[in-house]
Amino acid sequence: xxxxxxxxxxxxxxxxxxAPAMAPSRPVPSSRSSQLTESIKLEHQLLRxxxxxxxxxxxxxxxxxxxxxxxxxxxxxxxADNDWSKDVAVSRLTSLVSRLQGLxxxxxxxxxxxxxxxxxxxxxxxxxxxxxVENITEWNNTKLKRILVDxxxxxxxxxxxxxxxxxxxxxxxxxxxxxxxxxxxxDALKRREVASALAWCADNKTRLKKSKSKLEFQLRLQExxxxxxADSYKQAILYxxxxxxxxxxxxxxxxxxxxxxxxxxxxxxxxxxxxxxxPQQWDVLVHQFKQEFCKLYGMTMEPLLNIYLQAGLxxxxxxxxxxxxxxxEDPLSQESFRKLxxxxxxxxxxxxxxxxxxxxxxxxxxxxxxxxxxxxxxSTKALKEMADKNKGxxxxxxxxxxxxxxxxxxxxxx
Amino acid sequence: xxxxxxxxxxxRVVNKQKLSYTKTHxxxxxxxxxxxxxxxxxxxxxxxxxxxxxxxxxxKKTFVENQLEVTEKELNVALTKYPKVLEKQLNSDxxxxxxxxxxxxxxxxxxxxxxxxxxxGMFDIGDSFLAETGDESxxxxxxxxxxxxxxxxxxxxxxxxxxxxxxxxxxxxxxQARSDLEMKLHSLRFLEIAKESQNSQEAINYARKHIAGxxxxxxxxxxxxxxxxxxxxxxxxxxxxxxxxxxxxxxHAARELTRQYCNLLLGEPSESALSITVTAGTEALPVLxxxxxxxxxxxxxxxxxxxxxPVAVELSExxxxxSVFVCPVSKEQASDENPPMMMSCGHVLCKQTINKMSKxxxxxxxxxxxxxxxxxxxxxxxxHF
Numbered sequence: 001x002x003x004x005x006x007x008x009x010x011x012x013x014x015x016x017x018x019a020p021a022m023a024p025s026r027p028v029p030s031s032r033s034s035q036l037t038e039s040i041k042l043e044h045q046l047l048r049x050x051x052x053x054x055x056x057x058x059x060x061x062x063x064x065x066x067x068x069x070x071x072x073x074x075x076x077x078x079x080a081d082n083d084w085s086k087d088v089a090v091s092r093l094t095s096l097v098s099r100l101q102g103l104x105x106x107x108x109x110x111x112x113x114x115x116x117x118x119x120x121x122x123x124x125x126x127x128x129x130x131x132x133v134e135n136i137t138e139w140n141n142t143k144l145k146r147i148l149v150d151x152x153x154x155x156x157x158x159x160x161x162x163x164x165x166x167x168x169x170x171x172x173x174x175x176x177x178x179x180x181x182x183x184x185x186x187d188a189l190k191r192r193e194v195a196s197a198l199a200w201c202a203d204n205k206t207r208l209k210k211s212k213s214k215l216e217f218q219l220r221l222q223e224x225x226x227x228x229x230a231d232s233y234k235q236a237i238l239y240x241x242x243x244x245x246x247x248x249x250x251x252x253x254x255x256x257x258x259x260x261x262x263x264x265x266x267x268x269x270x271x272x273x274x275x276x277x278x279p280q281q282w283d284v285l286v287h288q289f290k291q292e293f294c295k296l297y298g299m300t301m302e303p304l305l306n307i308y309l310q311a312g313l314x315x316x317x318x319x320x321x322x323x324x325x326x327x328x329e330d331p332l333s334q335e336s337f338r339k340l341x342x343x344x345x346x347x348x349x350x351x352x353x354x355x356x357x358x359x360x361x362x363x364x365x366x367x368x369x370x371x372x373x374x375x376x377x378x379s380t381k382a383l384k385e386m387a388d389k390n391k392g393x394x395x396x397x398x399x400x401x402x403x404x405x406x407x408x409x410x411x412x413x414x
Numbered sequence: 415x416x417x418x419x420x421x422x423x424x425x426r427v428v429n430k431q432k433l434s435y436t437k438t439h440x441x442x443x444x445x446x447x448x449x450x451x452x453x454x455x456x457x458x459x460x461x462x463x464x465x466x467x468x469x470x471x472x473x474k475k476t477f478v479e480n481q482l483e484v485t486e487k488e489l490n491v492a493l494t495k496y497p498k499v500l501e502k503q504l505n506s507d508x509x510x511x512x513x514x515x516x517x518x519x520x521x522x523x524x525x526x527x528x529x530x531x532x533x534x535g536m537f538d539i540g541d542s543f544l545a546e547t548g549d550e551s552x553x554x555x556x557x558x559x560x561x562x563x564x565x566x567x568x569x570x571x572x573x574x575x576x577x578x579x580x581x582x583x584x585x586x587x588x589x590q591a592r593s594d595l596e597m598k599l600h601s602l603r604f605l606e607i608a609k610e611s612q613n614s615q616e617a618i619n620y621a622r623k624h625i626a627g628x629x630x631x632x633x634x635x636x637x638x639x640x641x642x643x644x645x646x647x648x649x650x651x652x653x654x655x656x657x658x659x660x661x662x663x664x665x666h667a668a669r670e671l672t673r674q675y676c677n678l679l680l681g682e683p684s685e686s687a688l689s690i691t692v693t694a695g696t697e698a699l700p701v702l703x704x705x706x707x708x709x710x711x712x713x714x715x716x717x718x719x720x721x722x723x724p725v726a727v728e729l730s731e732x733x734x735x736x737s738v739f740v741c742p743v744s745k746e747q748a749s750d751e752n753p754p755m756m757m758s759c760g761h762v763l764c765k766q767t768i769n770k771m772s773k774x775x776x777x778x779x780x781x782x783x784x785x786x787x788x789x790x791x792x793x794x795x796x797x798h799f
Binding site for chain 2: 041052077080101147148164298304311315333352362410
């Protein structure tokens with residue numbers, strides 16, 4: 001079959017070709033393997049996150065080493081530029097030499113950490129590489145567990161996340177250590193402390209600036225509001241001068257809005273300002289931090305589980321799923337899954353797909369549908385099995401209608 | 415999947431990182447050697463000729479230029495390139511196909527996860543999960559899954575009693591579900607007895623009592639095999655029937671038991687509903703993402719509020735739980751108001767299409783769109799799939 005899929009059915013040249021009488025049956029292996037390729041393309045986060053971590057370590061190590069080396073060099077210069085007694089010169093040089101020794105150790109340690117992280121990146125590439133049509137069931141099981149660990153980490157269920165990853169042997173494939181970094185900040189924010197969040201912002205300053213993040217500004221605003229809440233107005237003003245004014249150029253409206261809390265005070269009944277003093281503001285900060293954190297590491301904003309569940313539920317959702325006698329094999333027969341699927345759209349079908357009521361097997365050209373005189377349809381195989389058992393008699397399982405095997409007619413579904 | 419370009423790009427990063435390490439190491443090494451040298455000259459030189467300034471100025475001259483710059487530049491290029499390769503080769507943001515206005519109820523999702531963990535037999539993890547979520551209400555299915563895993567664990571220790579008991583007390587339901595679990599378990603037991611006992615009599619007695627009842631067309635062959643295997647009972651490993659004692663048959667039976675247990679007792683799918691849905695999601699996401707990428711630039715589809723997906727997602731056979739009939743002419747999905755109708759030639763269309771073809775009954779016959787038959791409308795009849 002050499003029909004270019006792009007021009008299929010669109011141009012006269014293709015139409016001139018004799019059209020195949022039946023839809024070409026897709027060879028299972030090739031469609032399965034292309035499906036696998038497509039599903040691997042969904043794994044961006046798996047490779048991206050450890051790499052961002054690795055990159056961050058490399059950059060940080062580099063910066064600090066560079067700084068140290070140049071400070072040693074400039075100290076040498078200092079020594080050269082001034083008249084020192086021999087003793088002083090010797091003792092300074094000696095201390096520089098021992099500083100270099102320390103630097104060597106640091107380089108070694110840094111490089112060990114880098115290598116470990118590189119190994120982790122490599123393990124993930126290898127894991128993607130290991131997927132093939134033969135082991136896909138097992139691979140998908142692992143994938144589900146990865147997705148669950150991701151969900152638990154994002155929801156801060158750390159203990160269970162570690163347990164699940166250890167017991168399933170997937171520690172290299174999940175990002176527990178990275179989320180621990182986030183946990184510190186989140187815990188502090190929950191205790192209403194911004195210091196570690198601010199330190200995190202400083203740590204990732206360049207990248208946050210590039211993505212025009214205003215997380216730091218929001219943290220500062222909250223600190224300001226806390227000062228107002230404590231009636232420390234003078235301090236609040238000093239704080240604002242120091243930390244809020246730099247944001248004036250870009251966020252003047254918000255700045256003005258929040259600064260007016262000085263006038264309203266924490267006891268205000270004005271809804272706009274009352275809201276600023278609500279304790280929920282801290283939850284908002286936690287949420288915003290999580291968003292920035294995910295963005296920085298190249299993660300999706302939502303837990304992977306939600307994305308996969310939503311897509312899966314939508315693809316599975318048919319009007320039949322919500323009927324009384326829905327087969328228990330359909331996940332949407334489950335109350336909890338129905339609840340989740342309720343607001344989602346129905347799937348769309350372009351081709352008929354018929355499932356035999358008796359055997360639950362697909363009715364296709366291999367096992368075509370046959371019609372009883374009462375209009376009920378079952379698969380050829382299931383009807384033959386029934387006829388063999390009952391001396392040629394067919395009994396419709398849904399209506400009780402009885403007929404002979406010879407009364408059946410084949411239906412053609414295109 | 416061709417991961418070569420990703421691997422290559424990553425290799426480059428690692429190489430440059432190693433290079434940068436070596437270079438940094440070299441520089442520190444050199445610097446400390448130079449300083450050592452300077453130090454020993456200083457210490458040995460007699461005070462009058464002592465001129466530390468010129469010596470150190472030489473040292474400094476060697477290092478004024480930042481010699482790390484070149485390697486660092488190369489490393490930086492590799493570091494920037496790799497994420498770009500990833501973005502090109504993979505779907506950089508799978509949440510593009512996500513409807514942000516739909517928020518899942520966390521409580522429901524957590525219950526689903528707990529249920530999944532229990533079903534997999536990870537009771538500790540499930541308990542720890544519920545404790546961490548702060549969800550006080552215990553997962554209602556835990557107890558049943560404990561029962562199920564006791565049976566399966568016993569089977570792993572080659573103890574069939576609990577499994578046989580369960581199957582016996584659910585015999586009718588199993589038959590209705592067309593499951594051959596009972597027969598499978600009895601044949602495993604039969605082979606065990608044949609292996610353990612001195613003569614075959616005991617095994618034959620067991621089979622007469624428990625297996626003979628299954629002798630219908632589908633399992634007759636299986637029973638014949640079981641009996642023939644008695645001829646080799648002492649060394650069945652080297653017989654034509656060695657596959658009868660392969661561990662995979664035990665796994666098979668255990669799997670079937672799990673399926674039936676979940677299905678009959680708990681009304682759950684034979685595979686975990688969570689894993690079915692996520693796997694279906696894995697198949698659906700590429701299609702949805704492709705659709706989003708194609709349409710995002712041209713026309714804005716209101717993805718967030720559609721009633722039905724704008725694109726068809728063809729899931730694999732195992733996800734087909736319902737009969738869906740799509741009229742080949744109108745492309746509309748059949749419904750109660752618009753049921754499928756079979757024409758006298760056996761081809762099937764939707765009622766509305768047939769009405770249209772017959773000009774709402776004005777014509778008493780029309781030509782089938784798929785074959786030369788002249789279709790008599792009075793002979794079209796509704797189908798039930």
